Amino acid sequence: MTERKVFKDLTRNGSKRPWRRNKLDNLTYAEYLLMLHYRKAAKVKECGNVLRFKKAKDGSLKLYQTWFCKSRLCPLCAWRRSMKNSNQLIQILNESHKEYPKGRFLFLTLSTKNTYSDNLNKELRHYGTAFNRMINYKKISKNLLGYVRSTEITVNHDDGSYNQHMHILLFVSSRYFKDSDNYISQAEWTKYWRKAMKLDYQPMVNVEAVHPSKSKNDLLAGVKETAKYQVKSADYITDDEQRDLQVTDDLEQALSHTRAISYGKLFKTIRKKLQLEDEDDLVNTDDPNEDSVLTDSEIVVAKWNYELQNYFIS
Template sequence: MQVLDEAHKQRKTGRFLFLTLTAENASGENLKQEVRKMGRAISKLFQYKKPAKNLLGYVRSTEITINKNGTYHQHMHVLLFVKPTYFKDSANYINQAEWSKLWQRAMKLDYQPIVNVEAVRSNKAKGKNSLIASAQETAKYQVKSKDILTNDQERDLQVVEDLEQGLAGSRQISYGGLFKEIRKQLQLEDVDAHLINVDDDKVKIDEMVREVVAKWDYQRKNYFV
């Protein structure tokens, strides 16, 4: 919240956008490679001329959901802070189809990925900080243990292992531009907790899953520190 507050104080006319970037599902074996690929691609995306000219700052979070067939859907949620000129005309504004093409280019994909972008609007019921509150709420994503936990212990163990290996060494939350500068100014520490070690078979599967979820949630609570 401090980062968003300070950014909005410095650039009062700035606007927030919420961008979701996806790619095709990955297997447990390929998850780590795909997550890293997305991390590199998002840096490239914001260096392209059209996004870069109006981008003030951003914070992005990696989320992975589990499909019924055992594959994983890796995607990124990005809160963008842009200049008001972003909405000025077609030379500045980037519609959803254009974001998709830019993401395809950054990821070097042979298909057009699904992308969603929407402007964050003020919630008047929240008072003077309504825009900040709306931005914060828009980007709240949680993974609940019930989304991972099933009655199949072998499957659950495999999921936890895949998630641990797939996310190991990757930064699940990162900041760029003005947001990154403000974090340095405020001397805020990065929150990038490691997932648990799943080698100990004596640990109950539900406890392992809940610990994974707790650490993900902990990171997301610090999303806007």
């Protein structure tokens, strides 16, 4: 009997890509959907079952064919989506800086009080409307060149509430920092967010400038924060199955017909110019680590083994 060879997919720096971990979480998520009677459960379970890679001359692998379920909460799809968003955002920021070399970046986080499942979808929609209203306020819009925003949800397991908050990477003109007519303090951002959301309390707002002296590391941190998972699988895959089922059902309902990430102004224009708009393509993530010289014929196929709970080379 031929010995099975465990599949490994390493990045150029030698770290292991988390295919197995995410597939195991995917199977738990699929099981929850089945228990909740979601019709897509069977399709989610098949996500990423067979992975076909082309081998590069340096030995690295580039995914070229598989089937992803594209469900918003699927850990496999969320990982690929986050990676794709991050790599594409870096391309967009590089192009933006070429057009406006003196432009500066800000990282803005907007939040409100926690809400509960019956109001979460409405609150997410309200966030989008309020943000669009806020960026059109005169003092904000006059210096805003481009932006990308994403919404993240975290779960408070103590009381069953949800915290929705928005991460925004802003690209502003250099005059933003020059005088009080252009600069917006954290207190002012808080005032604008409260006004846009029509709140009767002070919301939670944080704004940080990306300092030119250490802009690369700060910017990469901002990119990762903006492009990361909308919901971490650790929030709905825990050691409490009954609670997990409730959270999964709540999030499935709340995330329906909402956007995880969106671009505006210059960023939107550049994204279109670079033809980066195919959000459903989770095979091609534009990962620099996958940008290798491919061999003509060597194909690596990895198949998931349900019994042994791992990917093996077939």
